[in-house]
Each structure stands twice: as C-alpha cells, then as structure tokens.
Amino acid sequence: MKKVVGGLTVAALLVTACGDENGNEEETVTEDDTYEETTDNEESEGAEGQGGDEDEDLADDDQDLHDETDEEEELEEESETEVTHQMASDHTVQPLDGNNSEQVVLLTIDDAPADHGLEMAQTLAELDAGAIFFVNGHFLQSEDAKDQLRGIHELGFEIGNHTMNHPNMSHLTEEEQYAEIIELNDLVEEIIGERPRFYRAPFGVNTDYSKQLIEEEGMQWMNWTYGYDYEADYMEADPLAEIMVETELLRNGANLLMHDRSFTSEALEDIVNGLREKGYEPIDPEKIE
Numbered sequence: 001m002k003k004v005v006g007g008l009t010v011a012a013l014l015v016t017a018c019g020d021e022n023g024n025e026e027e028t029v030t031e032d033d034t035y036e037e038t039t040d041n042e043e044s045e046g047a048e049g050q051g052g053d054e055d056e057d058l059a060d061d062d063q064d065l066h067d068e069t070d071e072e073e074e075l076e077e078e079s080e081t082e083v084t085h086q087m088a089s090d091h092t093v094q095p096l097d098g099n100n101s102e103q104v105v106l107l108t109i110d111d112a113p114a115d116h117g118l119e120m121a122q123t124l125a126e127l128d129a130g131a132i133f134f135v136n137g138h139f140l141q142s143e144d145a146k147d148q149l150r151g152i153h154e155l156g157f158e159i160g161n162h163t164m165n166h167p168n169m170s171h172l173t174e175e176e177q178y179a180e181i182i183e184l185n186d187l188v189e190e191i192i193g194e195r196p197r198f199y200r201a202p203f204g205v206n207t208d209y210s211k212q213l214i215e216e217e218g219m220q221w222m223n224w225t226y227g228y229d230y231e232a233d234y235m236e237a238d239p240l241a242e243i244m245v246e247t248e249l250l251r252n253g254a255n256l257l258m259h260d261r262s263f264t265s266e267a268l269e270d271i272v273n274g275l276r277e278k279g280y281e282p283i284d285p286e287k288i289e
C-alpha cells in the first residue's frame with residue numbers, strides 16, 4: 001500500500017502533459033460528433049476490407065498472443081459475473097434480454113492512472129459502483145504508476161485501452177495506430193495479467209483502420225453519451241456533480257465520460273449518490289458482453 005501511495009506524487013507530475021490539452025480538444029467532440037461517429041461506424045463496416053492485406057502479418061502475431069491467454073481466461077471463468085448487457089451502437093449499454101427493468105449507467109474514467117486514478121477507484125469501491133478506467137501508456141512508465149494500475153484492477157475495476165500516447169488517430173499511419181493500441185494491450189497484460197476488452201479513442205476519433213483492428217483483437221470500442229469535466233464551466237466539484245446528475249442527457253444506459261482529475265475525484269461520491277437517487281445504478285462492466 002505504501003508503494004501505491006508513493007505513486008500518486010510521481011503520477012501527479014505526469015498528468016499535466018495530457019490534462020489541459022486533452023480537455024480542450026475533447027471539448028470539440030460535441031454530442032453531434034458522437035452521433036456522427038455512430039453513423040460512421042455503421043458505414044465503415046462495409047469498408048472494412050480497406051488496408052486489411054497490409055496488416056495481416058501483424059494480426060497473425062496477435063492471434064498467437066491471444067492463444068497464450070486462453071488458458072488463463074478459462075481458469076477465471078468460474079468467478080465470472082453474469083453477463084446481462086451489451087454495448088449498443090449509440091455507445092449506451094442495453095440489456096441483453098430487451099426487457100430488463102433495472103436502469104443503469106456506465107461510468108468511465110479516461111486518461112488514467114494519473115494523479116487521482118487510484119483515489120477515484122477507492123471512492124467507487126466504497127460506494128460499490130462499477131466503472132471502466134481507460135488508461136494511457138504514457139501514464140504507465142514508472143513502477144509506481146504500474147502499482148497504481150494494479151491497485152485499480154485489484155479493487156475490481158475494468159481496465160480499458162485509451163492508447164499509448166493519446167494521439168488523434170486520424171493523424172497517424174496504420175502502423176502507428178497499430179502500435180498505439182497493441183503496445184498498450186501488451187503493457188496492460190504485462191502489469192495486470194489481462195488484456196483490455198474495451199477501447200476508447202482519444203478525442204473520440206475512430207478511424208476505419210482502428211475500428212477494424214479493435215474488431216480483430218476481439219475488443220469493443222466506445223465513445224460516450226455525455227461528459228462535462230472538460231468544459232470550463234464544470235471544472236469544479238459542485239457544478240460538475242450537479243450537471244452529471246441533472247443533465248437531460250441522463251437516460252437508461254447512458255455512457256458517462258469523466259477524467260482522472262482532482263475536481264472529478266472530489267465530485268465522484270455526489271455523482272454516484274445523485275445517479276442512484278434518480279434511479280440509475282452504475283453497472284459493473286463485467287456484466288457487459
């Protein structure tokens with residue numbers, strides 16, 4: 001535990017690189033953009049062949065990695081939570097049986113583990129609220145940072161892939177995009193023994209190639225349905241906690257974007273309690289197919 005606490009200071013120095021730039025750029029991904037992405041997703045499924053040949057060798061290498069982990073996954077199957085939901089193309093979570101009456105939301109924490117990731121995981125664990133922590137490779141370079149990731153994982157949280165360096169993937173070659181995603185999968189597996197199942201693109205920018213790669217890797221990509229902690233008006237705990245619960249975008253299955261930041265960490269307990277008062281339970285990501 002001492003080691004883990006030490007990691008908080010080191011990570012605090014790292015966060016500044018991504019924090020502000022991130023917020024400003026992500027702000028340009030408005031809700032409309034999110035919905036456009038959804039449409040793009042459907043269109044791109046027809047165009048998946050593009051560039052596929054070039055990457056076949058790389059994909060084969062990966063297949064080998066998956067084979068190696070199969071045994072491990074089988075051993076864990078006994079303790080698995082029942083799968084009740086799936087990701088929908090509009091980035092919401094929806095019940096598999098179609099008439100599940102429980103109202104849920106999906107909590108996601110991006111740009112982790114920076115200075116507050118472990119603290120946020122501890123808050124959520126105390127509240128018994130599930131979440132996905134979407135991590136970046138540039139935050140996972142020191143031993144202390146790796147300990148933080150282990151801590152978050154050991155508290156029971158899903159670890160998602162948010163790329164090695166948080167680039168805009170549309171500015172990269174296919175080879176570079178491959179490295180951004182696969183190197184992080186490898187790194188996460190090295191640290192916690194499991195490869196991420198979920199992927200979220202920096203700034204919500206998904207390319208045809210990255211979508212194809214994610215599918216080949218047996219992963220799922222998602223954007224989000226709403227988030228506010230990157231908007232200037234909500235970079236304080238109280239207004240953030242209020243808008244996250246009072247927004248008209250709150251609905252069954254909503255996918256809530258938050259970040260590893262001080263004010264979000266401070267607002268987290270109020271957000272979870274507020275969501276529950278409105279009748280929405282943060283879903284355990286293990287329940288998502």
Ligand SMILES: [Zn+2]
Pocket residue numbers: 022110111162166202203
């Ligand atoms: Zn991000």
